[in-house]
Structures are given as structure tokens and as C-alpha cells.
Amino acid sequence: MCLDNLAVQVEGLGKQYRIGERQARYRSLRGTIADGAKAPFLRAASLLRGQAYGAASLRAEIWALRDISFEVKKGEVLGIIGRNGAGKTTLLKVLSRITVPTEGVAEIRGRTSSLLEVGTGMHPELTGRENIYLNGAVMGMKRAEIRRKFDEIVEFSGVETFLDTPMKHYSSGMQVRLAFSVASYLEPEILFIDEVLSVGDAEFQKKCLGKMDEVAKGGRTVLFVSHNMSAVTRLCERTILLDEGGILYDGQTQNAVKTYLKTGMGTTAEREWPDPEKSPGNDIVRLLGVRVRIEDGRVTDAIDIRKPVGIEMEYEVLKSGHVLVPNLHFFNEEGVYAFVVNEQGPTWRGKPKVPGHYISTAWIPGNFLSEGSMIVGAAISSMNPVIIHFYEKDAVAFQVIDSLDGDSARGDYAGPFPGVVRPMLKWTTDYRG
């Protein structure tokens, strides 16, 4: 094995965090006072021993990463996926030296940049021009380098006219555009990126994805953390699937995405309101839960584009005599209102629901949604007169994933596939000549 063509080598890497323990429920006042009096001294002692981890008593320990080993070749674009809390960001933070590992070794060969956020270090009181320099310097660019790329950065961001305006007067979209423009002109040999594409408006996102394509093809080594399966599938040949701090799968992106899909490691796919006092609703109806289910009944946030997906609403009717119509609102990751659905069917149409416990599910057919995130708002309304009993925006979210097996509506085309929906239509082609 020639070590020379490796950019990143990770061996047995682990990171332990200490998290605050919950306090015991019953404590005597005397004990509390005594502990309170002792605490500053105990803390001061632990501080001097160099073991302090903040003023809270921190005893519980969790491994955010454990036994992580992998290698990345020069020029390889590696995707890192996994549900929230799987350790993706921690891994990038360790590799980019922001935090120190608890065990293991990592070797990085080459100039690195980490993009855990765009616009780090930017200050609202400073002008766009000043912030380009400041942000560039924070991201590790040299002054001469920034000066050389300045015009290009400004052009890419499209904020020329506001260059000498303090950034606090920018719209949030403009701020993100400027920040991303600086980031996209970083020229490291190894780049760590964490989910930065989830910002900015649709048009700018497209521009950024294009830029990412360019970076990936430019022979640079990239470690790319994302929830956007379509972006990962498009940009990375190889992907690591993390789960609970360990590597669950390391290999071809398609397989990694499939494994992610199969294990249904979703978190945003279920929302519950166990406390009726705090649940959305009024004295007529209250929401208990919203879930994203697939045909076999599992709750998951990773949906195969070819398979149907059911959005389930669980609610409690408290007063009789009301016609209650559950409805669901679908938005894509760019915030576009994709569609709305109302409860259908003869059983309940125009009929009041008696008090009790209900579950209503709307099934979206397979080969209908587009790839990417779908954010679902859940509401229950009455018609004539129109009353909205509750509308829970962003109740659940899920990812529609095209594993590029060739039998989705995408066919054999592997590039970007625009559109809010991606229906599988019946085509007829007759040979007429």
C-alpha cells in the first residue's frame, strides 16, 4: 500500500463527551446548602487538576464517536451520512482540529479547510467588503490570496451594489450568499463540509451545488456530511454511514443510502405530544402525534422514491358535533408549497366525529414525490364556517431518496432532476414512419 496517495487516515478514533446528569429529585435543604458551600472548592480543585468541564456537575459520559477507522485517498469525495446525533459533525470537528479526540489517531496530509458553517467570524457592523477579508482570514486564507480572488468572490455573491453597506442591513439571503461565496473560493487540498447546502434560496443553492460539483471534480479530497441524499449520491462515489458513533457501512454510496433506508434511522419522522396541555389544538380537538410510515408499518424519515409513504395524524376529539377535516401541507426543502391534501372518503365526509381517539393516514403513491426533503405541516379544520383548530407547521419531515437503480421516474439520467414532483407517467410512443 502506498501511503503517499492517502489524504486522510483515521485509526480507532473516539470522542467522549461528558454531559450533565440530572439532579436527584429529593434533596434535603441542608444537603443542598452543604453541597452548595462545598461545590466551589471542589470545582476549583478540579479546575486546578485540569479536569474541569464547566460549572455544572458533569458526570455522565457518552461516546459521540467510537472506534472509527477509515482512509480517504487523494482526490476522493467521501460522503458521510447518518441520522442526527450519529456523530457526523463530531467526526468533522475532530478531523478539522476544533476538538481533541479522546482516543485514536488521525493523520491528515495536505492543506485543509473546514466548512462547518458559512460566514464564521463575520460581523454585522462591518461592510460586505470588510467581511470578505475577515471571513476569509478566519477560514484560513492569506490576505494576498483574498485580494487576488476578491473580484471573483464579489461577482459570485451578486452583492456588488451593497459592498460598502454594513452587513446588518443585508437580507439574510444576501448574507448567506456573500458568506458562501467566500467559502467557495477556498482552495485547500482537503475540504471538510458539513451540511452547508441547506442555506440560501433555491437559485443560489443550485449555484452552490454546481460549485460543489466543480470542487469534487477538481481533484480535491472532500469529506462531505449531508442529509441531502440526492446531493450525496450525485457527488460521492463512496459513503460512510454512521450510527451511534460507529461506522455502520463504508462503501458504495448507493449501498450506504440503501442501508440508511432499510434501517429506517429516522428522527424527524415522528412527533408526539404526550402532554395534552401543550399539544396543538383547542377544546374541540387536540393533536397527539404525527408520523411518517411506510407500507410495512415502520416509522422512518428515509423514503424510497418508488414506494408509497403514509403521513399519519393521531388526534383526540373532545367535543361532539363538529365536522373535523384533517389536512396536510407539503413543502420541499426550498420552501416551495408543493401541495395540500384534505381527508377524503365517504365514511367521514361531512359527518361529525364523536369524541374519542382517531388516527387518519394519507397515502402518497410511490413515484410521485421529487427527491429531497419534504416538510409536512398538519392541521385540522372545520368547513362552513372555516375554523382552523390547529395548524402545526413543520410537524414532521422526511427524505425522498432515489437510489439510482434505474427503475424510478428518473430513468437512466443521473444528473440534477428539477421539479416539485416527479411522477411516473404512462408514455406512448408510436413509430410512424
Place this chain on the structure above:
Amino acid sequence: MFRVKGKENRERKENATSRVTSIEDLGVQGKADGVIKTIRILPSRGWVPIKLKDIWEYRELLYFLTWRDIKVRYKQTVLGATWAILQPFLTMVIFSIFFGKLAGLPSDGIPYPIFSYSGMVIWLFFANGVTLSSSSMVSEANTIKKVYFPRMVIPISAILSGGVDFILAFIVLLGMMVFYGIMPTVAIVWLPLLFLLAFVTSLGVSLWLSAMNVMFRDVRYVVPFLVQAWLFATPIAYSSSLLKGKWKTIYGINPMAGVVDGFRWAILGVETKPGPMIAVSSVVAVALLISGAYFFRRMERSFADVV
């Protein structure tokens, strides 16, 4: 072959964890197509070297952070940078009324206003540095959590940014010297060194406080009190000539006593020539800086996790 399994793997790990350095720069390896920098990331425990080279490498960032602090400091204030002058000037007026006129404190044979103002100018550089710098790690929390750079750059830049305020207040001091007809002596060549001593003291204290502030926000409440008490323990309102012989040397344990005394001597040429006292002050200041730097480096590794 890098990948090792089982027992061998464990040994390797133990080997790695027993290392002291956190991030060891293996240096630059020559390569045909240029140079490739290799970074080894290892767990870190205990005391670690200060690595001045790292800070030097990030000197441009230091420059930009200082520049930002200067630019931002007086934004949205009506009086702007005038505050840099008003702060010491108004304190001088109050001191002159209460300590100079009413209490009749001695001022080494020069008019009391310029006596107290000159002390105030260098004191404020120190005190504002400590105040800004001790909270700097917390106010830069977001940056610390998102980007790597030697963390020490932050408290250093916070103190350096006070340099502009110092220069402005110093210009007023020169004006006052003209007004009172005081000519500087050759001793003025020591001025940069005394300024450096004030910087060293400020940074030493700030490194201790800013690192502690990350863990214990109590520091925020301690600092104003500390600065105020320190002000009265330093010969600004009064002259160190109140102390004689041995006691004056011991007084030098407060490094700012040496700085203020020396500063006054260098610029105004008062008779109180710094003797053994400033030597004591210098030793204490350097000790503060070195211990502070080691303490800071020791705490540094957990900053991003805790702040």
C-alpha cells in the same frame, strides 16, 4: 500498511494516548510537486507546549481580529473614539479634585492632573485589555466551535486592539505636557519597553482569566472587582514615593506598580527613578505570562466542547 487489527491495534492506541502533544505537526516533508503538510491528531492530556510557531503562522488572523475589534468598538456610539480620551481624562479630573486638592496627595513635584493622567493612560491600556480579553473566549464562542486556529490569538487580539485607544490618550498626554511646559528627558527611549511590560502583564492576567471564564462564568463578576481593587493598589492616584526602601521593592510584586512608575519616569522625567522595584515587576509579569500561557494551553483542548 496502516490498518492494524486486534491486539496490535490496541497497543497502537495506548501508544497514541500516552503522547502528550495534542496536534503534532510532523513538519514539512519534501515532495516532488511541492510540499505536503502532515498533521497528526492525537488525544491530549496534561501540560502541553505553548507552540509560539503556531501563533506566528496565524499572524494574519491576529491582525484581522484586532482590526475588526478596533473597527467595531465605537460603532453606534455618538462620541466614537472620543471615549478613548474621555475615559482617562474624566478620571483624572475626579482624581485631581478628590485626591489632589482635598486629600492633598503628593505628586512627585509635578502638577497633580498630569501626574494622575499619565498613570491613567497606561493603566487603562492594561485594565481595558484585561476586561475585554477575559470575556473574549466566550464572545468568540461561535468561531471557536466552527474553525480551528490557535485559540491564544483571541485574547492577544483583544488586548492589542486597545493599543489604538492608548495612542489617542497618549496624544492628549503630549498636549498636556506642552500645556504644563514639561519636556521629556532621554529616559523616553524606555517607553516602548514599558509599554511591552504593560502588555505582558495584561496578557498574563488575561490568559488566566479568559481560560477560566470558559469553564466558570463567575469570572465575569470577578473581573470588575479585581480591576477596581488593582487600580487602588497601583500608584496612579498617589505616588509610590510614599513607600521607602525595602517596602517599595516589595510593592513591585504588583507588576503594574512598576509599569506606572516607570512610565511616568520615562515620559515626564520625575525623580523617582525606577530601581529594584521595576526588576521585581518585570519578573512577576513574565512569570504571569508564562504560567498563564501554559494554563491556557492546558484548558484549550476542551474550549470547543465547553464554551
